[in-house]
Amino acid sequence: MTPSTFENLWQEVLSEIKNKLGEKTFNIWFNEFSPKTFIHNSLKIEVPSKFVKDWIEKNYFQTICQIIKSKFPEVKAVEIIVNSEKTTIIRQKSTVFKRLQSLALKTSKGIFDINPQTNLNPRYRFDNFVVGKTNELAFTACQAVVKNLGSLHNPLFIYGPVGVGKTHLLQATGNEICKIYKNLKVKYITTEDFTNQFINSIKNQSVEEFRFRFRDVDVLILDDVHFLSGKISTQEELFHTFNFLYNLSKQIIFSSDRPPALIPDIEERLRSRFEGGLIVDINPPDFETRVAILKMKAQEKGLELENEILEYIAEKFTNNIRELEGVLSSIYFESQLNKKITLEIVKEIIKRFSKEVYRKFTPRKIIKTIVNHYELKEEEVLLKKIRNKNLVQIRQILIYLLREYAQLSYTSIAELLKKDHTTIIYSYEKVVEKLKTDEALKQEIEILKSKLNEV
Numbered sequence: 001m002t003p004s005t006f007e008n009l010w011q012e013v014l015s016e017i018k019n020k021l022g023e024k025t026f027n028i029w030f031n032e033f034s035p036k037t038f039i040h041n042s043l044k045i046e047v048p049s050k051f052v053k054d055w056i057e058k059n060y061f062q063t064i065c066q067i068i069k070s071k072f073p074e075v076k077a078v079e080i081i082v083n084s085e086k087t088t089i090i091r092q093k094s095t096v097f098k099r100l101q102s103l104a105l106k107t108s109k110g111i112f113d114i115n116p117q118t119n120l121n122p123r124y125r126f127d128n129f130v131v132g133k134t135n136e137l138a139f140t141a142c143q144a145v146v147k148n149l150g151s152l153h154n155p156l157f158i159y160g161p162v163g164v165g166k167t168h169l170l171q172a173t174g175n176e177i178c179k180i181y182k183n184l185k186v187k188y189i190t191t192e193d194f195t196n197q198f199i200n201s202i203k204n205q206s207v208e209e210f211r212f213r214f215r216d217v218d219v220l221i222l223d224d225v226h227f228l229s230g231k232i233s234t235q236e237e238l239f240h241t242f243n244f245l246y247n248l249s250k251q252i253i254f255s256s257d258r259p260p261a262l263i264p265d266i267e268e269r270l271r272s273r274f275e276g277g278l279i280v281d282i283n284p285p286d287f288e289t290r291v292a293i294l295k296m297k298a299q300e301k302g303l304e305l306e307n308e309i310l311e312y313i314a315e316k317f318t319n320n321i322r323e324l325e326g327v328l329s330s331i332y333f334e335s336q337l338n339k340k341i342t343l344e345i346v347k348e349i350i351k352r353f354s355k356e357v358y359r360k361f362t363p364r365k366i367i368k369t370i371v372n373h374y375e376l377k378e379e380e381v382l383l384k385k386i387r388n389k390n391l392v393q394i395r396q397i398l399i400y401l402l403r404e405y406a407q408l409s410y411t412s413i414a415e416l417l418k419k420d421h422t423t424i425i426y427s428y429e430k431v432v433e434k435l436k437t438d439e440a441l442k443q444e445i446e447i448l449k450s451k452l453n454e455v
């Protein structure tokens, strides 16, 4: 058989499959269905992922074998194989964003190394922190702390919502202290790490060593202490660490997403320690500050943007500086391809950006997307008993999406699907676990995400 007759016959196979199963099913499962080899009367067909392979084998194998045999009578065996190369290509296409982020991470890693002793990242400095009305007090307080270590504001407690520069300020303060007082021991740590290290030290019977690590410092900076909520034994440990350092007039700095009085499930005696020094808040930057921040960050990247563009971005993103930085990274990425960045391009990028990251979906929309994508009936997805393995996986994907993209609690998902709470947690964690290694599943979820974004 010549290649061209093969190709023609294959096209006939495809159109027959399309006729038989309908265009929609065809587009979902057979878009990348292509013959790989035809040796010893055995035809190997490639598909882009294991998930697609399983699905086709479960549901359409007989049909396609019949069709193939009617066109290629000499075919004795049909085998579906996964082309992992395709998987990665598709995946990469649909996760431009992730690649971007990892690119940004990579490029920043080489230049800025986190100091293992202090945990400080030299990228955070006072001189690259833009001061505006909403962060001025916190900034001034940090500078005052540097000048009057352990005496003026102790502890210093800074609180504010996500992405307003708390970590930046805390770390900048630490870096400045290291610069000025060369011999002082500064330690920065997130409360989450503090908690984990404490728990591990109990497990490994090295609590003494843990205590020493956090008491043998001159400045302790603890980020995001709201994380302590409900963690009684870590609270107790921190209480004693605090007293130890405080009594030696060592400087302590805390940050949190809310003031001490509003952190739930926290011991009174620890709360009163948090409240014992200066408490300052920090809020999302105003328009002028946002423009100034953008200008500085663009310059850092060597990116020249007109004021009109900076102002446009600053108008669109009002709360979180991390979002501003995300947009700038995308623009930077685009500038590598396009050279001149116009307002039009920026609008396009922001549109894409908002879709990818910030859009929340309703549970209804997620269920509908799943139902359409897998050509199922709603009852099949939501019903209590599940018939086959594929449906189990689809149900798990649904739970994952509901949690990640509709931000539903486990309890609400349990109610919605009429399942118990532990099953829901198990399913969700199962997907999270699989996603670490299963490229096919990752791709599947990317496809669903792009479908969610379609309307």
Ligand code: ADP
Binding pocket: 128, 129, 130, 131, 135, 160, 161, 162, 163, 164, 165, 166, 167, 168, 169, 293, 321, 322, 325
């Ligand atoms: P938070 O800890 O409050 O969630 P971060 O300190 O992580 O926020 O800030 C998020 C990002 O925004 C960081 O990259 C930080 O450098 C940057 N950022 C925040 N505020 C400012 C500012 N006033 N000037 C410059 N960069 C800022």
Ligand code: MG
Binding pocket: 166, 167, 168, 223, 224
């Ligand atoms: Mg932070």
